[in-house]
Amino acid sequence: MQSPVLIAGLGIISAIGNNTSENITALENGIAGMGDIIYLNSIHRQKIPVAEVKMSNEELAGRSGLSSQISRTALLGTIAAEEAFNDSGIRGLANTRIGFVSANTVGGMDKTEQFFSEFLTNPQKGRLRDVVHHECGSITEIIAEKLGISNFVTTISTACSSSANAIIYAARLIKNNILDAVVAGGADALTKFTLNGFNTLMILDSDACKPFDENRKGLNLGEGAAYVVLVSGSLIAKLKKDPYCKLSGYCNANDAFHQTASSPEGEGSFLAMQGALKNSGLNPRDIDYINLHGTGTQNNDISEGIAIKRLFGPVYPKMSSTKSFTGHTLGASGSVEAVLSALSVKHGMVYPNLRFDTPMQGLPFAPETKFSKNEPIEHVLSNSFGFGGNCSSLIFSKN
Amino acid sequence: MDKLINDLKVQIIAQLNLQDIKPEDIADDQPLFIEGLGLDSIDALELIVLLQQQYKIKLSNPSDGPKVFYSVKTMAEYITANQS
């Protein structure tokens, strides 16, 4: 009989708050995190809105205990992972097999970009310490070292579903009795590379995004980090603490339609959600709230919307996209939304989908526009769909 | 116009890395997307960049794309109309 997987700790840093309680406060008060570029040195300043974490690298370094010369991704990741680890109560527990599974898409690209400017003028130029942590895995190792976890550390990178896949992998490590607890999630800092990359795809909104709205114009890039601490059933008993919730189901599927676009019938999204329901033994009508992937692009939103119509129709749960607050945090988005979903189960919170006016044509449902708490939330579904057709869904349930 | 059309064919082949295709393989009126050359949404974005890089024309509204990029001929007409 496989162990249940419980969530014992949470940590998050995003454009709307530097820790869990700040994020909740912003969500409750409808305060979004997107605006003009503050920290990134890009020509797109004052042209493209982004959702940056409101701390400079020096401030993040002070908070994380790392050098300000280290990649911003590592700084953000460390802060969120430490919050989650400390929150969980498993830190320092003897005879406990603990692992760390982290995700990111950019690795240390923020420093590599700086290196490359000089390197391109002369191959002997550029500071090597700016590229030594270029790799995604290297960033994970910096955070793991801070947590004091050295055995069983790995990194996943599957575009926007990365940290959802990290959480799935971590859960399976526990279910397969390889580990007792795993700190799982992801981090991504805003970089010129990603900002310009997404700009070439012409899917960035020049205003604050409007997910799931008929007149949506694109996404806002964000940055952040978030981690959950997953523990086995026997470990939660030992901890004598109430978990936030249970990770009751998950599924990883692939759209296999196009490298960047989602299929019109939302096949990958449909399979991921359906698979997660099957995995958890739940029916669509058991879901009380869907935390949408909801980036705000023309293509993503209708694809996800149609998949929801196919799976849930004619009765739909409440739903919203918290990317309307945090922006799209790429590799961190799966875990950012996992943290918010876990909090939703714990406190009965349903988050509003900001700036929503007009339902998408052809979809007989609309997202929530008001924040509420103490709702009877039993099961929450969280979606993360990425480039390469990588679609993952997670289900969080009351324990 | 003929020279522009021919130049465009060469540039399109290069920008989209259409390795096995020669300019004479692309008819002026042939649809570039779906049928014909079977280009996709990423190619459309590449063609927008081509317009900018080679002709200094910015197509700021991607939804104009299907009309402008329907064929090499429509592209040439758009360039001729918009080059100052």
Add this chain to the structure above:
Amino acid sequence: MAAYIRATANISAQNTFEGYQALSEPIAYTNNRLSCVEPDYKEFIDPKMLRRMSRIIKMGVTAAMKCLQEANIKMPDAIITGTAYGCMDDTGTFLSKMIEFNEEMLSPTAFIQSTHNTVGAQIALMLQCHNYNNTFVHRGFSFESALIDAKMLLHEGTANNVLVGGLDEITGYSHVILSRFNIYRSGPVSNINLFKTSSKGTIAGEGATFFLLSGDSSVNNYARLDAIHTFYKPSNIAEIEQNISAFLTVNSIGIDEIDLVITGRNGDAKGDAIYQQLNNSVFKDLPAANYKHLCGEYPTASSFALWLAANILKTGTVHPVLLEKHKDEKEIKRILVYNHYQNTHHSLYLVSAC
């Protein structure tokens, strides 16, 4: 639960795409950068997709397709890749254009293809495979993480056939940058004679190796992957020896039941000293083979080692160029693969004949 290696395909600096017999005529190099012998991609990939693909994507997708062909499987239940560096050529292209053109008039293709999951995604796209798809990017454990994920899927019963691959490339930029870290031999270096001189530095390599892992023991498999173990930054040789001993104990195997050990010796004196010490302790009296003089050093090179182990067990042959220590005529039934990447990422595989 064991995983059976039903099929495997390998693109490397040797003619390995043609098969294991290529190592009977190994290719000799004299520089410190070994580039892959590339097949005719058109045989495996449609021109419409091929035109967008950079080298590593072409290599990965082709090795994967060949592997599936050999396994006679059209649709794997899962696709898992491990790559430390990802798609570096596309990354370098986009980055350099971004800097050169000061963030203006950039083209999307290189950016789209630069994401680490591109190889796994392109395989899924070509096969129209909607099943589980994952990519690990953890330095010298990228391939091992993918293997562990695959084994878990087989154990869970959610998959019966898993396509798993390890891949990494060298690009012009990456070789210059990595060279600045002084990890490669300088001056002309013979790869075949790499271990004849003790010197600082190794030779750079690249490759794409795929496996079809199955839970099915009934067909003509190459070998059985019994177990995998990884350990990170061991403090000293004793800790390495303890990990090796514990690994064998947990798998109920005595060291005398190992017929061959394949080690990740790479020509760098400091790193190779570890293998030398083990040759005098845990691996004493064991026949030993090496592979990095043929494929070069890269974070997922252990995938080449697994390909090698599978082929040795299937054919019963160890090509002379591989052997470090003499092997007697005893049949090879069990292989231990031990590799370390920069003495930080250590891995062990136990592979058996089946």
